[in-house]
Amino acid sequence: MTYWLSIVVATPAHSSVAGALTYASEWPLAPGTLVRVPLGRREVLGVVWEVLPDSGDLLPAQARAVLGALDGLAPLSATWRRLVAFTASYYQRSIGEVALAALPPQLRALSTVQLARRLKRPVAAAPDTPDTTDLIALSPEQERAIAEFDADTRPALLFGATGSGKTEVYLRAAASVLAQDASAQVLVMVPEINLTPQLQARFEERFAHLGKAQVVALHSGLTPAQRLKSWLAAHAGQARLVLGTRMAIFASLPNLRLIVVDEEHDPSYKQQEGARYSARDLAVYRAMLESSTNSSSSIAAPSFSAGAAEPAPPGRRRSAPPGGSEPHEVGSVGAMSCRVLLGSATPSLESWQATVAGRYQRLTMSERIGAADLHGSLPTVRLVDMNHQPKHCTIAPPLLDAIAQRIARGEQSLIFLNRRGYAPVLACHDCGWKSECPHCSAFRVFHKMDRTLRCHHCGFTERVPRACPGCGNIDIAPLGKGTERLEEHIAELLVGVTRPDGSPLHNSVRIARIDADTTRLKGALESQLASVHAREVDVLVGTQMIAKGHDFRHITLVAAINPDGALFSSDFRAPERLFGLLMQAAGRAGRDAERGEASEMWVQTFHPQHPLFGALKKHDYPAFAAQELKEREAAGMSPFGFSALVRAEAREQAVAQGFLNAAAETAQAQQLPGAEAVTPYPAVPMTIQRVANIERAQMLVESSSRAALQRFLAAWQPLLHQTRQEGDFKGLIRWAIDVDPLAI
Incomplete structure (x- = not known):
């Protein structure tokens, strides 16, 4: 007897084979079973998605057979399959791409015999010992x-x-x-x-x-x-x-x-x-x-997908989600x-x-463990108005003095700058040459440690030239500061600083830097963190790697050096990210209850009157959130509006933008479902428009209704495929849809 199975395999969303495929099987296999199947000339891993009543439009002579099931492995649950199906539907991807990417890479490569051997390996039994952990008293x-x-x-x-x-x-x-x-x-x-x-x-x-x-x-x-x-x-x-x-x-x-x-x-x-x-x-x-x-009952989507419908089974044409329907309350399930x-x-x-x-x-x-009240437990935020500091000053004199005082008392300081490397640009002031990457629309960063110019986008690296490539001038200089230069600069500034007893401070100052460059080797991060915890470091310099998630017990001062860039970013989420990062960084100070009252967060800014810093000084996230939500609601932005980005990559920028604009015009002309409530904006270059010699463009699609946006994107997918095949877009490499993008 022949059983007909709908099986999903790893195929990209832009492939012509994006849905489930029909295979014949000699054995009755349950949905969720992992199987080995032929795909072209390859043998790949697939997941049985459903049992079909017949072969459908496929002639029995055309059917390919299942090569074997991964015996000994229980089928993936119906709940897991529904999660994968929803993910593929909502985020506009191939269901096989999502399903197979969720499995371990080695599982996708193992044969049935190899897996059987692994399953036979003995598993260590759980120790029959009670939990004797001494629990701390809860606040x-x-x-x-x-x-x-x-x-x-x-x-x-x-x-x-x-x-x-x-x-x-x-x-x-x-x-x-x-x-x-x-x-x-x-x-x-x-x-x-x-x-x-x-x-x-x-x-x-x-x-x-x-x-x-x-x-x-x-x-x-x-x-x-x-x-x-x-x-x-x-x-x-x-x-x-x-x-x-x-x-x-x-x-x-x-x-x-x-x-x-x-x-x-x-x-x-x-x-x-x-x-x-x-x-x-x-x-x-x-x-x-x-x-x-009841796993087969209809379940309401959470707040992020309000109005989106449960996806249809793969291999079947997905019906449009119902428009205007209100999601059920989460607790009603x-x-x-x-x-x-x-x-x-x-x-x-x-x-x-x-x-x-x-x-x-x-x-x-709202209270820290061991603290009596909110204001006494969290660090005091001090804003340094850089308009009143010496010109071209990197570390304001008051901040430098505060760091010296902490070192003299045996306390630690954390200096936060979210830019690694020595300097973001190397430049010649005679001819205007700058360290641009030949493959990207970005500058190569100067790393003094290994004397290289390194592009952080494509990885292209060269040795620092002895003279300007443009005019031969040997006086080429770094512009701006990264963590590597900041580390060096702080060491220079602390030379000559004395302790209260008059002894020089610089002889014993220990400065460490933690960023992506210093933690490349395995175990490097753990070793550096151990040094900080052992109080072998006086001043810790680093990027966001040290600004969150770490429990530094002896740090009493945290300083943010250059946070103003995010205040006026074109990305509407930039203030939210900045406030969160500064709050997280501030949280590294004063975690020891004995030092909590003396802990401080210093912020160097040219805009001390900005409302964001006003909320930061009070550690008042609710006030910041209320103001941001008010502005977003007025502008129809998330979480009150819904959006997706369609990105295209091509050899030429005109091709990438032309593809996106042509697809949008076709969608509007055909009045796709949901189009009346969706606004596609003209395609524009991305912020970093060229990476590794590939031009990148994006198109923003907005709607006040998430259901309408989902209907439009689902109906637009075939048109995007059609536009690529029928239009003159030979230089187009790929395109992708990003639903609920984090950065615009």
Whole structure:
């Protein structure tokens, strides 16, 4: 007997084979089964999506057969498949691309025999030891937050000041879930493993009694073998707690009962290549799927996808989502068997607005652990008006004096500049030559450590020329400052500074720098952080890598050197990112309760009267959020308006823009579904319009209705394919749709 199966394989969205394919099988295979199938001349991994009643339009003689199933591996659950299908539908990608990218790379390459051998390897048994962890006493705010979380069913946003003990709330919530159900699983998501080593260490230490086999990590920093081992443990239900980055949202967890998203505002949760999904938003949606008592019933989408419909099965033409329909309340699904807990000191405005509207539950913790009140616990913010400082001054004299005083008292300081390298540009003042990248519309950054000019976009690197390539002038000089130059400059400024007893300070000043350049080697970041914690560093200089996620107990002063650029950026999200980054950086100071009252955050700015800095001085995120949301609502921007970016890459800028404009004109002429509520703007070059000799253009598409935008994008996809094939766009390389873009 022949069974007809709809199977998804990895095909890109712009491919002519973007849906599921029909295969014949000698065996009855359940949906979710992983199989090896032929695709062209290759043998690839596929996922059985559904069992078909017949071969449809495919002639039996044309059918290709399934080569074999991955025996011993349980089928992927219906909930997992619905999550993948929704992701592909909402973010306008191929379902096979999303499904296969969610699986470990090594699994996609293993044969059935190789997988069988791996599954036969013994798994270390969980130690039969009770949890003897000495739990710290909770603060009243922590106790209230846990009680409120347990009493509600909605997605929860834990709005807690830095140092207020959010991690302990995560730990208690996870421990409670694992204790209630012996098979329950917990997913803890972090923006970047390298930026949150303390969180990873605390979870591993707290749940060490479960054994290494039941506490696993899942992120791209693992070797392929380690990643496969963690995924198999999670899929089999052996791993009780999974700690991972954004890719972990697609982990196969059959008994998932809690999802924790730490630093939920972090842009790292938005994938920037391939399927540009938001792992934070999908965490909310997945919790709702897992909580459904009937997996086949209709489930309302979370706030990020209000009005979007459940996707149709792959291989079938997707019907347009219903227009104008209001999403159901999240709590109306029934008893929540899976909860989601988002946490941040500076939440994304989308999540904050969801709490204002009542869709999310808000848990507030405003006090630092060990602090008596809010104003006494958080660092004092001092604004340095650079208009009144010496011209071309990098470190204002008052700030330099404050740093010297901290060093003299044996305390640490953190200097934050979000620009690595020695200088962003190397220039000749005689002929005007600058260190432009020959392959990108950007400058190569001067790195003094290895005397190179390095493009941070395409990676092109050259040695620094001995003289100006344009005129031969040997006096070429750096313009601007990066962390490498700042480190050198601070060391120069501290020469001659004396201690209160009159002894010179520079003899014992220890300055360290942490950025992408100093942490390239494996273990370098851990080693440098250990030096800071051991108080072997007096002044720490770095980028955003050190501004968030670290528990520095002896830092009492944090300084932001040049934050003004984001105040007047063309990207409407720039102020939100700046405020969050400065608040996170400020949170690195005064985490030791004994030094909390003396901690300070210094901000050097030419615009001290800007409202953003006014809210920062008061540590008043609610006031900042209210003002930003008011402005966004007036402008129809997220979370009150909805948008997508269509990007095109070509050998020539005119080709990229021409393709986008032609596709938009065709869409308007044919009056696609939802077009009446959608506004496509003319195509423009991207901010960095040329990277690696590829020209890049983008088109912004906006709508006041997310449902209308989704209908329009779904109907526009075939026209984009058609425009590329029929138009004179021979130099066009690729195009992609980015739904809910983070940067415009």
